[in-house]
Amino acid sequence: MRRILVCVLFFICLFSPSWVKSLSPSLNDDVLGLVVFKAEIQDPEGKLSSWNEDDDSPCNNWVGVKCNPRSNRVSDLVLDGFGLSGKLGRGLIQLQFLQKLSLVRNNLTGSISLSFSQLSNLRVLDLSENSFSGPIESDFFRQCGSLRSISLAKNKFSGQIPESLGSCSTLASLNFSGNEFSGLLPSALWSLQGLRLLDLSDNLLEGEIPKGIDGLSNLRGISLRNNHFTGGVPDGIGDCLYLRSVDLSENSLSEGLPSTMQKLALCNDLVLYKNGFTGELPEWIGEMRSLETLELSENNFSGQIPDAMGKLQSLKVLNFSKNGLTGSMPESMSNCLNLLVLDVSHNSLTGNLPSWILKLGLQQVLFSDNRLSGSMGSFLASSTENSRRKVVILDVSQNKLSGEIPSAVGDLSGLQLLNMSRNSLVGSLPASIGQLKTLEILDLSENQLHDSIPLDIGSATSLKELTLEKNSLRGNIPSSIGNCSSLISLSLAHNEISGSIPTSLSKPANLQIVDFSFNQLTGTLPKQLVNLVHLQSFNISHNQLNGELPAGGFFNTIAPSSVSDNPSLCGAPVNRSCPxxxxxxxxxxxxxxxxxxxxxxxxxxxxKKILSISSLIAIxxxxxxxxxxxxxxxxxxxxxxxxxxxxxxxxxxxxxxxxxxxxxxxxxxxxxxxxxxxxxxxxxxxxxxxxxxxxxxxxxxxxxxxxxxxxxxxxxxxxxxxxxxxxxxxxxxxxxxxxxxxxxxxxxxxxxxxxxxxxxxxxxVSGGDLYKHLHEGSGGKTLHWNERFNIILGAAKGLAHLHQMNIIHYNLKSSNILIDSSGEPKIADYGLARLLPMLDRYVLSSKIQSALGYMAPEFACRTVKITEKCDVYGFGVLVLEIVTGKRPVEYMEDDVVVLCDMIRGSLEDGKVEDCVDDRLQGKFPAEEAIPVMKLGLICTSQVPSNRPDMAEVVNILELIRCPSEGQDESG
Structure with a gap:
């Protein structure tokens, strides 16, 4: 009741504040404003529970509230990350002495209804990282004379930035980044002479950067990144002598860099990547002696890298990639003693790999896609062992490097990425690669390497991507590859590798991509490969492999093109039956x-054993x-x-x-x-x-x-x-x-x-199995809907009874559902797996491989326990098979159709009713068929805990069953 009174008093106070105080002298303006503010928003986490309207003042223990000790009035309201939602109400205008309002990282929405005429003492306003939207009213900033800092970053504000912003004469920090502001920059912006930080990045602003930028003479940092600005950088930027950070990247700026920029002697970061700047890199860049980051990538700069770069002794990050630079790297850059990152990739640089590179102790060296020559041996020999340890990324791919890979590459002990692909390297892959314990990506593809892959490769235990394709490697795939437990991608395609695929390849649990195509591999595929539950691609085409493809997991749906041109390989994907x-x-x-x-x-x-007879067999x-x-x-x-x-x-x-x-x-x-x-x-x-x-x-x-x-x-x-x-x-x-x-x-x-x-x-059981009734037209009769529903319900009851007896079927499929003379289903072959000495899932997979499409995904993973939920998955597939009349997996000429995926897609498209067996010709109740299919999809959830128990399935089916009077029983 008191809260209602408070809200009523608030609205009255808009017209006669003194009268309100006389009515409720114990309720001051701050309590009134904050309680009304709380009443108009949602506080799902209860962070504002300490705000009690019965208190005489909020200054004692109200969370997020700070008061001026002299006036005992609220000065700061900081509710960052409180999870608040709703719209920003007008209760805050009662906080007449409020100087700081910060509501960062909440879920507040709507537009801003406050104005600075109502909060005349406000100095800091931070509403960043919310979901405010809409345009800002043109007079929003009309009376913002006290404002020092404003941030509306990472919201959804749109429209133009209002000209009234020029009224904020004392503004020092302005951050409108991460919104949808559009149009031109307001001219009044350049009159804010006290502005030190200007961040308008990640918006939709356009036009040229105004020449009046020199009016911001106190500016320390400017970011206009990721907008649609055009034209050149105005000369006036050189008059902003205090600038320490300039970020104009990801725009459509052009022309050359103005020479006035050399006056920015205090500038630490110059970031201009992803624009259209042209011309040669100017020598005057060397005068910007404070530069620590110089980012000019993805422009149209040409010519050579100037010698003056050697003057930038504070430089830590240099990125000239994706330009048109030519010539060789200047020797003077060996004076850049603090350099950590050097990226000059995707240019047209020539000459040898600079000998001074590794001496500087760089962490990232990227020279890819140039015309560099020479050998890796001389490059590594020019450095000390201590400096080699500091390199984290070394990319010299797509050049003209020659010679062998030296064993000294093992001294790069801190490497995480090594890419020497698309060169002319020869010789063997050094065993010292195994010393790179932190290496995650190794790419040596498209060279002229030969001999075998060293066993020591298995010692590089952090490897995630190993690419050795398009070389002349021979020998076997080392079994030690299984020790690379973090491996995600492995490509050995287009080599001369022979022997069999090692069983140890099934050990890296996160393996997703394997490419062994165009080699000379022989033998059978290890059945344990079905344990690779994250596998997305497994290409073994153009080899000499034989035997049957593994059954289960990814291999149930492997593309035929991935196994083609293996004459002795058999299985459905190669359209060849196994003996x-x-x-x-x-x-x-x-x-x-x-x-x-x-x-x-x-x-x-x-x-009789049928043998092929050649002309050489003796009579x-x-x-x-x-x-x-x-x-x-x-x-x-x-x-x-x-x-x-x-x-x-x-x-x-x-x-x-x-x-x-x-x-x-x-x-x-x-x-x-x-x-x-x-x-x-x-x-x-x-x-x-x-x-x-x-x-x-x-x-x-x-x-x-x-x-x-x-x-x-x-x-x-x-x-x-x-x-x-x-x-x-x-x-x-x-x-x-x-x-x-x-x-x-x-x-x-x-x-x-x-x-x-x-x-x-x-x-x-005399009536044959369900598979023949569904797919082979047993007796020339099509099962009508009632018969199908009875079979589903009966099978569910039988399976539920098995589970009640703690028996897992393991091999549920339509050929194991028998139909008796009365048309009732009977489940066969239950519990046979319990006759084995151990429930080894690989033994089981070889025994029940005919259950293609019915096997739950966890069956292929050693680390997941096999439970009754595996039967529930198979039952779900069976349900979909009965309703649609389609097999769990259908092999088309150019595609493999998985029944669960097909129906799930139809459900998302609102066409699930079209999946019902065409032979029913509309003679089925949609109010039963559609829920039954949805139940089947729930049963085939990838996560076992999301599948219902069979007892629950029985209850659901009995609820689904509807009266079917008038339905054609003749089928």
């Missing part, structure tokens, strides 16, 4: 004399091969014929509890059925008949066979025998999986164990 190693078919041993039921043995069918050898094939074929026929006589060898017994065959013979196996007493005596032949094979996956082939009671089962023959756990661990895991029972999960009915053969026995 499949098929599991050996299960047969019964026709020669077994063991009469014990339940005995299973293996025999090997040797298939006799060809005949031998032919005879051998016939003999093997005859043996196979005999084996198949004999199986009908030995079918009784494969029988199963069991009870209500876990039961097993009683045999303990060393040649027999252990059979366990979780319920019932079936046997396989009538179905043994099915295991030999390839026609009864249902499919093959990463963990094995699946066959259909019949139990004695006429019920069909599916038998999975595991092909991971060398990786499977011990019998004890295997049985424990399988029995745990056997306890999992859910309507949307394929039930595990039993197992068979020998050290060399493991079988899993599942219920048989």
């Amino acid at each position: 499949t190693v098929l599991p050996k078919p299960i047969v019964l041993n026709p020669n077994s004399t063991d009469a014990t039921p339940g005995t299973i043995s293996q025999s090997f069918h040797r298939g 006799g050898a060809a005949a031998s091969i032919f005879i051998g094939v016939i003999a093997i074929t005859v043996l196979n026929l005999r084996v198949r014929a004999s199986t009908s006589h030995s079918a009784a060898a494969l029988t199963f017994s069991g009870g209500d509890d876990f039961s097993q065959s009683p045999t303990t013979d060393g040649n027999s196996g252990k059979l366990v059925m979780f319920s019932g007493e079936p046997d396989f005596s009538t179905g043994a032949h099915a295991l030999l008949n390839k026609d009864c094979e249902l499919g093959r996956g990463g963990f094995g082939a699946v066959y259909r066979t019949m139990l004695k009671d006429g019920r069909s089962v599916a038998i999975k023959k595991l092909t991971v025998s060398s990786l499977v756990k011990s019998q004890e661990d295997f049985e424990r895991e399988v029995k745990n999986l056997g306890k999992v029972r859910h309507g949307y999960l394929v039930a595990l009915e039993g197992y068979y164990w020998t050290p060399s053969l493991q079988l899993l026995i599942y219920e048989f």
Whole structure:
């Protein structure tokens, strides 16, 4: 209530201040003004909580408030970085004795409603780094006679700078930088004779710099950087004798530099880069003896660098780059004993690299893109070991340097960047490069270097960019390259490097760009490369690599052009299928004399091996091969014929509890059925008949066979025998999986164990897998919307149950969703990864590489824990596949389309409804389809913690489901 009263009193006081005081004698003007100021802004961080309107005075403990001890009135209000927002109200005009107002680094907006007639005692006004906008009223500065300093820097003010600024006769500092002021400079500006600092940089000002600049005779610093000024620098600038800093860079100034500038004997910094200045560099520059920074880059200066430069003994930074300078560097510059940075790159300088350069102890030396000649050896030999240590940047690229790279380059121990590319350097890459422990960028490309890359390169552990392309380097890629843990970019393209790509290349976790193209590399790509989660480009084209591309991560979407011209490389990007190693078919041993039921043995069918025949193969050898094939074929026929006589060898017994065959013979196996007493005596032949094979996956082939009671089962023959756990661990895991029972999960009915053969026995699901229904038109029928939604919801419920049992599927994909006779989904192949001795993600990736596009990004990174959220990611991809009818990754003629990215882009463009499967022909409820696709995108978030749990997914799907009366159920 009191705050409302205060605000009312404030507005009344605008007309009769004395009457207000008589009404509330305890409420002085300063409390009133500050409380109203606080009421009109937002203080989200509570920084002004100490401002209590019940106080008689703000001078005791109000934060940001300073008072004059004599008058006990507010003199300074400093609220820098308080996070305040809102508009600047009129409450401050009550602070009649305010001398300093600073509101730097807040979020204040709107225009300035105050005027100096209301704040007549104000000396310092700093509103920089806010979001004030709009033009400044023309009479804003009309009564600013007391103002000493004003800064409106880094806001969004626009329009012209008002002429009333000339009324600020006592102004010493003016900073309007970082706004959107436009138009010409006000002529009244040049009458401010007391001005010492003028900063109008980073605006849109235009026209010429007025000749009246000589009126600012007390000016110490002027910055007009990054505007649109034209014309030349006025002669009058030479009369500003106290100038210490001149920055006119990034404009459109032209002509030559006025000779009057030589009178600026106190000037420390002359910055004129990015203009259009012409003519030769004047000798009189040498008279500006106080210069510490001379920046004349990106102009049109020509001629030679004058000898008078040697007089600038205070000079620290010299930048003449990107001009048209010719001739050689003057020897006189060896007198510039304080020089730290020298940049004369992108000119037409000639002669040798100056011998005095390194003697001065420079930190940055840039000579790139000139016509310098000579050798690096003589250049380094002219310096002391102590002076070499000071160099941080050395760039001599794109010149005519010759000779070998000397081992003394290792003495440049402080180097962070070394660029000697595009020269004529020969010889080997010195091993001393490894001594450069701080080196981050090394570029020796486009020279004539040969021999191998030294192993010592791995000692340069700070390397981020290594570029050795377009040389004649030979030998192998050193495995020590993996020790360069900071490596981001690696290019060895266009050399003669041979051997294989080392596995250690997967160690630099931040590696983004790799280019090994146009070499002679052989061997297979290390599977561990999928661990490079930041990889953006991996070019291995034009080599002799073979085998299969790694599965997962970046390699799922690698561009075909990056792997082209490797005749023996296989995988989708090169449009070449990899040869499949098929599991050996299960047969019964026709020669077994063991009469014990339940005995299973293996025999090997040797298939015909297709070989390429050249004209050099001897006729006799060809005949031998032919005879051998016939003999093997005859043996196979005999084996198949004999199986009908030995079918009784494969029988199963069991009870209500876990039961097993009683045999303990060393040649027999252990059979366990979780319920019932079936046997396989009538179905043994099915295991030999390839026609009864249902499919093959990463963990094995699946066959259909019949139990004695006429019920069909599916038998999975595991092909991971060398990786499977011990019998004890295997049985424990399988029995745990056997306890999992859910309507949307394929039930595990039993197992068979020998050290060399493991079988899993599942219920048989008759309707085929979802992949065939979606992409191969199983049965000639298209799934209608209700069927698709039911499959999504059922799969979600099944997966949620698995997660509730602490089981991760690891291999969720449409081919592992089976459809039963009622059209209901059942998840298959869950938990099989738990049969491995360790959940090694590289082993897993080789086993589930068919799950291309379903694998969560963290699966390719060793440092990220694999959790149920990996299944959620695969489920999200599955959802999008079901709704769109498209595969997770589609390989087009010139492009690779990732389903998640395509739908995400369509969603951003407002066209997500167009992504629904065309075969539905509009027969779907958009109010269900669109939310389902959005849910799929949420599930495929790159960050695991952003993905929902499957229990939450089930709840969301049930909320999405809408009544579908009247919808065509015929599909």
